Amino acid sequence: MRGFIGARQTTLASEIALTGTGVHSGAPVSIILYPADSDTGLRFLLSNGDADxxxxxxxxxxxxxxxxxTVLGDGNGASVATVEHLLAALRGLGVDNALIEIDSAEVPIMDGSAARFVEAIDEVGLAELDAPRRYLKILKTVSVEDGGAYGELSPYNGFHIDVEIDFVANVIGQQRIDLDINPGSFRRELSRARTFGFMKDVERLWAAGLALGASLDNTVAIGDDRVINREGLRFPDEFVRHKALDAVGDLALAGAPILGAYKSSCGGHRLNSLVLKALFADEDAWTLVDAPRPSREIRHAELSHLAAVNFAAERS
Incomplete structure (x- = not known):
């Protein structure tokens, strides 16, 4: 399997505490990421400092x-918004299990990318657990058309992202990024790409109660067909890289690392969500498989051979 991370599940080696601001609410936010047991998955704990x-x-x-x-809710009024960058960092670095305690209704935007989350995870490191890593394997292509947007998940021996955008604004235009996702490529190619927005939309968003915490410190601002931020772009194609970052975070909501290829054109959070819903609506399109656990007798040099393993397609 390309981008092989490991045969066993992981969690954080120790807890992580971060503070910031919600990009839409403008409210201060504190989060604590805790290590979690095998098969916990990634879970948010909305806390007001009480038993509720x-x-x-x-x-x-x-x-x-x-x-x-992307907003998650429990159906009873509790919700947490802007989860995609943090989930992208966790999934991109191969964290299978973590409990995320948050004291507000929105994950902090930090600098508009996943970079601070990645740095924090790298600072504490990961702990390997005893249970085998479980993957969501794509068995056949599932596709969605939504207006002018198109997205699909298809079989692939690894996790691949192919994202294309096409904006009228010349500063963005048509951009595409196409790469295998593993911890190294995620850190280098996607983690630092920031969210972006158009200055002409600011007043409309404010009137709708959105983007109240947006600033040049956390958003690439586009006005009169130029980038307003004094430091400019981190990548010539930072816009599509951020869309790919969002896709990694939204696809983390599959509940397990994906063995498959994701392709999207002119999409965003809505398209990413629709493709996942279409996938799970077709029970013949996916299966869950455990990574093969190497015996202790296998030499370290032989572990790279596991990258070529094709998992059996038995449903579990």
Whole structure:
């Protein structure tokens, strides 16, 4: 399997505490990421410092909003927004299990990318657990058309992203990124790409109660067909890289690392969510498989051979 991370599940080696601001709410936010046991998955704990805390799994079944960000809700009024960058960092670095305690209704935007989350995870490192890593294997192509957007998940021996965007604004235009996702490529190619927006939309968003915490410190601002931020872009194609970052985070809501290729054109959070819903609606399109666990007798040099393993397609 390309981008092979490991045969066993992982969690954080120790807890991580971060503070920031919600990009839409403008409110201060504190989060603590805790290590978690095998098969916990990625879960949010909405805490007000009392016994009425609510847990919401990072799962596509709990998506309640896809306008400008991805929102998870429990159906009873509790919700957490802008989860995609943090989930992208966790999935991109191969973290299978973590409990994310948050004291607000929105994950902090940090610098508009996943870079701070990646740095924090790298600072504490990962701990390997005893249970085998479980993958969601794509068995056949599932596709969705939504207006002028198109997305699909198809079989692939690894995790691959192919994202294309096409904006009228010349500063963006048509851009595409196409790469295998593993911890190294995620850090280098996607983690630092920031969210972006158009200055002409600011007043409309403010009137709708959105983007109240947006600033040049956390958003690439586009005005009069130029980038307003003094430092410019981090990549010539930072816009499509951020769309790919969002896709990795939204696809983390599959509930397990994906063995498959994701392709999208002119998409965003809504399209990413629709493709996952279409996938799970077709029971013949996917299966869950455990990574093969190498015996202790296998020499370290031979572990690279595991990258070519094709998992059996037995449903579990």
């Amino acid at each position: 805390s609510t847990e919401i799994a990072a799962d596509q079944r709990w998506v309640t909003g896809v306008t400008l960000c």
